Amino acid sequence: MVRTEPREIKLKPIGVVHSPFRVREDVDPRRNIRPTGFSNVHGEIEIDPVYASGLRDISGFSHLIIIFAFHKSGPGHLLVKPPFESRRRGVFSTRSPQRPNPLGMTVVRLLGRRKNVLKVSGIDMLEGTPVLDIKPYTSRDSKRGLTRGWMKGSGSAVRQHADLSRRAREKEK
């Protein structure tokens, strides 16, 4: 029997993501295939000025953890069909936005700070995404020797794209 207190957690956005991506299709890996993934996508994290003093000392960190709300993702599901996948997977083995709690987490590179605005790269969120927390990324967060379950066989979007392109080229021959 699982019991936790409190039964409900209420959060307020501390800021907002500014991103080149306007609609959900813009961040769909099937439509948005880049050889470098999202790592070269630049954007900003704009913090509400009332929280700006909490950004003190942040400029020394190369990478930040951004926890945000999937505000456009609709209801959560327990089984989801990831991009390029034919099988449904348990949602907790995916990074699908349609989760029981609509929380997202992305590690971005910090490029600079101007007052309450952080310039970052590695943005995969939509314009207007509510930011819930920012944490420094430390060596404890950097793990090696990963096994990646179903993602291994399925490959990344980039590799998938390479495979599809190769197959298309081979078909043309």
Added chain:
Amino acid sequence: MVRTEPREIKLKPIGVVHSPFRVREDVDPRRNIRPTGFSNVHGEIEIDPVYASGLRDISGFSHLIIIFAFHKSGPGHLLVKPPFESRRRGVFSTRSPQRPNPLGMTVVRLLGRRKNVLKVSGIDMLEGTPVLDIKPYTSRDSKRGLTRGWMKGSGSAVRQHADLSRRAREKEK
């Protein structure tokens, strides 16, 4: 001007952490110094049975991201004094539990699954911590070449401890 919709995000715990740590002092780095940090601390993530089907496919992953609520941390602050530090730091440059939104994030190693219970190591949360989300840790989350701002000079708890021990030994000479 920062505006986001919705103005409030409501989350429900999907499960609970089982941990050897009962009270906040147990996870205070000043009291709980281990040569390996928390990486060898074993515990369980017990998921509410209604969400258990979302765990399908999870066993193939070596590492999981656990997002949880700091349910014992009291009100948030914008400036906090980290363990071993004399200066107050901006909260978003720390992993302090006393944050504007009481969200925690820890990467754990998955050791096994039995129905709705995940056996993990790397636990640094308290017994009874509400779990909000579980995500697979992927190569995109594993960053190299980190710079760690004020943490670099201050060192990890383990290194601090080593330094304190060395100084104590030198004093005895």
